[in-house]
Amino acid sequence: MDEPGRTEPHLGQNPYAYPTAIAPDTPPAGAASAAQTVYPVEFTATAGEYFRIWIVNLALTILTLGIYSAWAKVRKKRYFYGHTLIDGDSFDYRANPVAILKGRLIAFALFAAYTFGGKISPLIGGLFALVLVFAVPWFIVRSLAFNAHNSAYRNIRFNFRGAYKELLKIMIGGGILVIVSLGTGYPYLKARLVRFAASYHSYGTSSFELDRITKSLYGVYLKAFGLAILGFSVIGTGAAVLGIFKGARGGMSAGILLFMAGIYLTYLLVFAYAHARTTNVTLNALAVGPLRFTSTLGARDLAGIYLVNIIAIILTLGLATPWAVVCTMRYRTRKTTLIAAGSLADFVGTQTGNVSATGEEVGEMFGFDFGL
Amino acid sequence: MIEFGAVYYDGRTSARTVVNVRGLAHSLHITGANVNIEVPLTGIRVDARVGDIQRTLDLPGGAQLKTDDHGALAALFPRANRFEAWVQMLERQWGYALAAVVLTAVFTWWCVVYGLPLAATAIAHTVPRGIEAKLGEQTLATIDKSLCDPTRLAAERIEAVRKRFDTLTAGLNDGFAYRLEFRSCKQIGPNAFALPGGAILVVDDLVKLAQNDQQIAAVLAHEIGHVHNQHGLRMALQGAGVAALIAALAGDAVTMTKVAVALPTMLLQSGYSRAFETEADTYAFQRMKAVGLSPEYFADIMVLLEKHREHAAGTKEQGKDATSAGAPGTLDYLSTHPATAERIQRARDYR
Numbered sequence: 229m230d231e232p233g234r235t236e237p238h239l240g241q242n243p244y245a246y247p248t249a250i251a252p253d254t255p256p257a258g259a260a261s262a263a264q265t266v267y268p269v270e271f272t273a274t275a276g277e278y279f280r281i282w283i284v285n286l287a288l289t290i291l292t293l294g295i296y297s298a299w300a301k302v303r304k305k306r307y308f309y310g311h312t313l314i315d316g317d318s319f320d321y322r323a324n325p326v327a328i329l330k331g332r333l334i335a336f337a338l339f340a341a342y343t344f345g346g347k348i349s350p351l352i353g354g355l356f357a358l359v360l361v362f363a364v365p366w367f368i369v370r371s372l373a374f375n376a377h378n379s380a381y382r383n384i385r386f387n388f389r390g391a392y393k394e395l396l397k398i399m400i401g402g403g404i405l406v407i408v409s410l411g412t413g414y415p416y417l418k419a420r421l422v423r424f425a426a427s428y429h430s431y432g433t434s435s436f437e438l439d440r441i442t443k444s445l446y447g448v449y450l451k452a453f454g455l456a457i458l459g460f461s462v463i464g465t466g467a468a469v470l471g472i473f474k475g476a477r478g479g480m481s482a483g484i485l486l487f488m489a490g491i492y493l494t495y496l497l498v499f500a501y502a503h504a505r506t507t508n509v510t511l512n513a514l515a516v517g518p519l520r521f522t523s524t525l526g527a528r529d530l531a532g533i534y535l536v537n538i539i540a541i542i543l544t545l546g547l548a549t550p551w552a553v554v555c556t557m558r559y560r561t562r563k564t565t566l567i568a569a570g571s572l573a574d575f576v577g578t579q580t581g582n583v584s585a586t587g588e589e590v591g592e593m594f595g596f597d598f599g600l
Numbered sequence: 601m602i603e604f605g606a607v608y609y610d611g612r613t614s615a616r617t618v619v620n621v622r623g624l625a626h627s628l629h630i631t632g633a634n635v636n637i638e639v640p641l642t643g644i645r646v647d648a649r650v651g652d653i654q655r656t657l658d659l660p661g662g663a664q665l666k667t668d669d670h671g672a673l674a675a676l677f678p679r680a681n682r683f684e685a686w687v688q689m690l691e692r693q694w695g696y697a698l699a700a701v702v703l704t705a706v707f708t709w710w711c712v713v714y715g716l717p718l719a720a721t722a723i724a725h726t727v728p729r730g731i732e733a734k735l736g737e738q739t740l741a742t743i744d745k746s747l748c749d750p751t752r753l754a755a756e757r758i759e760a761v762r763k764r765f766d767t768l769t770a771g772l773n774d775g776f777a778y779r780l781e782f783r784s785c786k787q788i789g790p791n792a793f794a795l796p797g798g799a800i801l802v803v804d805d806l807v808k809l810a811q812n813d814q815q816i817a818a819v820l821a822h823e824i825g826h827v828h829n830q831h832g833l834r835m836a837l838q839g840a841g842v843a844a845l846i847a848a849l850a851g852d853a854v855t856m857t858k859v860a861v862a863l864p865t866m867l868l869q870s871g872y873s874r875a876f877e878t879e880a881d882t883y884a885f886q887r888m889k890a891v892g893l894s895p896e897y898f899a900d901i902m903v904l905l906e907k908h909r910e911h912a913a914g915t916k917e918q919g920k921d922a923t924s925a926g927a928p929g930t931l932d933y934l935s936t937h938p939a940t941a942e943r944i945q946r947a948r949d950y951r
Contacts, residue, residue, distance in 0.1 A: 283697050284687065284696060287707075291703070573615040577613065
């Protein structure tokens with residue numbers, strides 16, 4: 229057991245260059261004079277142990293035709309939460325598998341209705357799509373609430389109190405804006421969404437606060453766009469010069485494959501860049517009580533990890549999946565630190581009611597991506 | 601007596617207190633700085649063990665203990681979480697993990713080869729014919745909107761093909777409302793489609809390509825086989841099953857890695873589609889025999905289509921044609937069919 233009240237920073241194996249967020253000219257809110265403690269996020273999961281958990285739970289899920297999947301989800305999440313530590317204490321995932329199973333059954337029914345309804349009649353399909361526009365924000369809000377409510381650290385739960393109506397307004401208004409502005413409004417919409425997701429979270433009674441990020445996000449997406457244009461034009465020019473398209477007759481020539489690999493790699497790099505930078509911008513702008521964060525994800529690192537993961541997963545027919553998941557999470561946690569301008573022991577808990585898992589499961593089934 | 605170290609969290613603040621816990625006959629005695637409580641065992645909820653992560657004991661009133669002394673907890677709460685304790689026992693050993701790999705592989709293989717097709721066939725039988733026909737109508741509407749124009753064939757040609765069709769469908773009595781649709785589809789080339797519920801779409805170019813009406817009848821018999829065996833519906837169902845199976849298998853994959861599952865999905869789908877083609881061929885041979893046509897005509901039209909395909913491949917690039925866009929159960933002559941020679945051979949060998 230770690231001793232309580234320790235204030236020595238422990239950096240693990242990775243002493244980072246000190247975060248720019250606490251450079252003298254930009255002190256974290258209200259932290260100028262207080263002694264600061266830096267806490268790394270420790271990640272102690274191992275690929276071997278997670279592989280066994282993953283495959284046994286997968287086998288049980290398949291044998292029970294999916295019913296066990298709710299228990300599998302909880303066990304896997306608990307494994308990762310329990311291996312993510314700050315100041316010697318791990319996170320807890322406390323969801324009830326029965327609630328998740330109920331949510332999954334509802335999600336499955338909706339998904340089946342959506343898939344086959346659209347095939348039988350375009351009217352049903354269109355109606356469903358219209359309902360979905362209004363339902364998606366609801367699912368997202370419920371999903372964030374479910375996850376927050378079931379995540380805890382030191383026996384204090386997280387909360388999410390974002391309102392459905394507000395998210396609906398943001399998504400419809402933002403969606404129209406993005407279309408009217410021919411896509412240039414997207415970073416603004418993204419910033420609004422991130423703000424919604426972040427600032428309605430709280431840890432106990434301490435609300436999450438987010439500095440302005442719109443400008444930074446514009447920078448990120450502008451660069452990502454430039455990167456994509458550059459990559460695609462280099463590949464396109466290269467292909468034209470080499471005359472890849474001329475020789476092609478019906479089948480897949482080596483040149484075409486090379487061209488597609490290049491396109492895919494560019495896409496991977498751009499995706500990794502946008503993901504790394506938006507995560508950094510968001511976390512570096514976040515404050516929870518006396519806590520601030522630094523995130524230093526590298527776009528090239530992340531792209532490399534994705535690429536290696538994909539190759540490993542393909543070559544092992546999927547068996548490398550747990551290894552890939554552990555590697556990615558290890559990298560992400562290694563690049564995240566907390567800077568505390570006060571004690572980690574002074575957060576105050578709240579009482580909250582239960583949250584149903586329907587939103588979370590429907591969101592997962594329909595593939596909404598709304599990560600912070 | 602059982603004794604173990606733990607950390608106590610009161611649930612009101614995020615403070616942690618290192619405590620010593622003694623297990624008495626019916627209670628736990630917890631002592632530490634500012635903590636000295638006795639809690640009855642019956643009021644404590646212990647979480648299930650996952651790997652080596654710390655265990656949580658929920659105490660009445662919202663406080664918590666955390667410990668990694670798994671031995672002490674097993675002795676104090678021998679009957680807690682028995683199901684998940686069993687799962688944890690499996691998760692701990694490489695032998696079981698290996699068994700799980702084999703089991704998953706075998707079960708997945710069985711599902712793909714037998715389970716899903718069987719389930720799809722059973723479900724397809726229970727779907728009302730009206731709904732199946734709706735499915736076909738929608739596909740036809742989509743094709744009409746984007747790919748095809750009204751037929752330009754002469755009325756007597758259409759009448760001749762119709763006569764052949766009526767002979768083939770006469771007395772089938774399988775509940776399907778068979779009917780012929782003619783379209784001119786420049787982008788598709790010589791082809792025919794079976795739509796769920798009974799509509800069969802013939803492209804003008806196919807009628808032009810055929811040397812005689814018997815050859816057209818051979819293609820129609822094949823398409824009737826698709827309808828009769830509900831291939832369109834079964835394909836949709838099997839596709840959904842494959843998607844669900846792959847989602848279950850790859851659910852953990854990191855966002856970008858999801859691309860890696862697109863390929864196996866595609867391969868499985870084309871595998872099913874080839875099985876359906878063979879099934880429809882067999883049906884066609886039987887049907888042709890029944891109405892007094894030699895399956896030799898099927899071989900002849902296949903040879904013609906193959907020749908046309910090779911010729912077309914020489915003049916323009918052969919990508920995916922429109923049939924892969926969403927008309928399940930179609931007879932997709934134009935896409936690369938590795939087994940065309942085999943299909944011709946089967947027709948010639950059929951007795």
